[in-house]
Amino acid sequence: MNHPTPQAALARRPLPPAVVQALQARFGERFSTSAGVREHHGRDESPFPPALPDAVVFAHSTDEVAAVARLCHDHDVPLIPYGVGSSLEGHLLAVAGGISLDLSQMNRVVALQAEDLTVTVQPGVTRKQLNQEIKDSGLFFPIDPGADASLGGMCATRASGTNAVRYGTMRENVLALTVVTADGRVIKTGTHARKSSAGYDLTRLFIGSEGTLGILTEITVRLYPQPEAISAAVCAFPSMRSAVQAVIETIQLGVPVARVEFVDPLAIRAINRHDKLALPELPHLFFEFHGSEAGVREQAETVQQIAADHGGQGFEWATRPEDRSRLWNARHHAYFAMLQLKPGCRAVTTDVCVPISRLADCVGETERDLRASSLPCPIVGHVGDGNFHVVILVDPALPREMEEAEALNRRIVERALAMGGTCTGEHGVGLHKMDFLVREHGEDALDLMRAIKDALDPKHILNPGKIFRASR
């Protein structure tokens, strides 16, 4: 592991009785110190052992969040915003104890501004819930991390997913936020206008801050018209390299693909088993095209030609919704399908992102590492963005497997950084990538981040121990 055991990292002290009394009085049954509730809030999807908060509060409003923040601020109590618990790098672990502030019941779509192609939601709204609630508007929200994450959590980790190549990430798609500051003030960042040059970009500062700078209580995001036509395609390639080269050409030609995903042979085997498909166990690309009827046909034909130029075989279109769904559901289930390759396992998931010109080299050298590993390591990738995940299947009870997984991850990250890339394309830093962040940005840039943290949360009560250490 490239970090100290999380639980040992920071000193803990018991909750002050005044805090317990004040929270009990205000929140009643929505304040809990039960072991089960704390256990549930002291973990995420990472393989880390849990680190429990001292108590959990379920908030229903911005005012309640502000009251909790003021109380924690006055008493120096750590405060960790919690959505649905789907983060992957230990973001939610209460390494210094304190309060886990569960926002999952703040799950109302506040206002749909259909003419403006925007919607304002509370942070506990999940991406699937949002799309369900707005589907009659003719609009949709494209950002789709693997899990059915909350929008608050997706802001916190600067999430993306399979549609980012066309629609961008949370960075590009959040217009405005309501934020509760560390000392319990309520501010609004941004406006409902599509663009602005009005002062520092506070919105973007909170996006990706992993709950360490403020607590988001309302979020306004961009929506997009549901495409008139959608078609999907799948194509097998003789090698990973030829598949990646086809993607580079597609993007250089300006074909506005909505999705293009790489799936390696081992991941194909997992998908075949899990979804009862019979794809050849070869490197594959999955495509989706959005546009007019004529537009998606033209895109698919262009991509088919490019694929053929690179040895792509069996390019198969799916325009019927049920065929498309079958294909893309298989892709979306890939994580769970892969977990079934090794019964009882958990996953250490790498998340590097490199300039697309280096993607074939990066994946190719990574494949060589993986062949030497004793662990099953399927690869899936958002290749249009240069982002790929090696899903390293481990038994977390076996230190040898955890060490091997961490060693692989370290090699992959070091390679990506050497190629001008980043240690995390979409999962965030959490507890797990703090050392890599230093390698990526350097201590001087980290000092700027620390200075911002000190300025906005001088007592370091917000999600302490995450992203970077408090000093060099």
Place this chain on the structure above:
Amino acid sequence: MNHPTPQAALARRPLPPAVVQALQARFGERFSTSAGVREHHGRDESPFPPALPDAVVFAHSTDEVAAVARLCHDHDVPLIPYGVGSSLEGHLLAVAGGISLDLSQMNRVVALQAEDLTVTVQPGVTRKQLNQEIKDSGLFFPIDPGADASLGGMCATRASGTNAVRYGTMRENVLALTVVTADGRVIKTGTHARKSSAGYDLTRLFIGSEGTLGILTEITVRLYPQPEAISAAVCAFPSMRSAVQAVIETIQLGVPVARVEFVDPLAIRAINRHDKLALPELPHLFFEFHGSEAGVREQAETVQQIAADHGGQGFEWATRPEDRSRLWNARHHAYFAMLQLKPGCRAVTTDVCVPISRLADCVGETERDLRASSLPCPIVGHVGDGNFHVVILVDPALPREMEEAEALNRRIVERALAMGGTCTGEHGVGLHKMDFLVREHGEDALDLMRAIKDALDPKHILNPGKIFRASR
């Protein structure tokens, strides 16, 4: 005016002799205290009277910039980064004296990464120069403010222009920066990967910070494939409202227009005179479509139908490059064409941006204000973004005209803020919109901006007196 006379705003003190000696020794003829050079660097395109720096330094490298920053930091000397001087809100005025750091000679394209669709440039590279230098690559950089601004300046003001509806603004298109901090350290933000979740978004923090947080010395931006086909169209409408409604429908349908610009009858008159065109003096929309041959035809046909539904007349396509250029050159010259409506005038340019659903109301109510004004006030707008400019033509020597212009601007901004918009869509705050910024965000949000300023530039040497006052 809604702010104190800039020159009176802050105390000035002479340059310390040690600073003069050190700069003379290092920079020789690239250090100047001549009246002409200082005069040139103490103004921008705003109608403010100039406020001269005490000296100007022409930098050639990141190391030189860092050396100047360290010197200014050690001696508490104001330091103002300067590109080509095309800002519009007094950004460059040396209201507290100090050094104007001219970066225009740092104008090298450092590296084109064609496969990655990115390019790294020095801050003095202008947008036209960049597109000229990369044109054989098949790629282009879409962001086009009216002036041939430097990329450093475009980062500083979070610039956009006519292509933002399709390609976004500087906010969406900068991947990485080299930044010299207030105390002369050199940091890198971001990477060459298309997306990242690695820590606080320092890149976005510097974009739009108007030279108050750091000095940009290298900039990596995204490029786009030159479209296979481009077509343009122009269409007259019976009213501004019908034109705007056509734009809303176009965007809601998901037609990926590259540009859609509103031009009001008075601006059409100016353009007709300046560019020898004969467009009817009616509200117009100018369109540009990028895509495949079939794609641009389909887009134009869809938009033609939408325009017809809203009373659009004389929808005229231009697919030949010379016809397109004639049309869009006219639009790009509009600012100068409008200045010629009133010989010897200067312009006070408003820059509000509202949610597109409110655009027709906002422009409509603004038109009523303008009819009551004694000043010529043509309107042009990036309507796909909800951003429009009233170009108020004034004689800056006549206080009555300046006051009337400021009163108009104030009414327009207040209206936009009430509609959920922003006081500045793309020009920035500078000296001119500091009070509006408070109205837009509130003092609590401004306190966060002040805290960030204090953290990154504790001595307040970087472009002092801009964006917000140092305290409430």
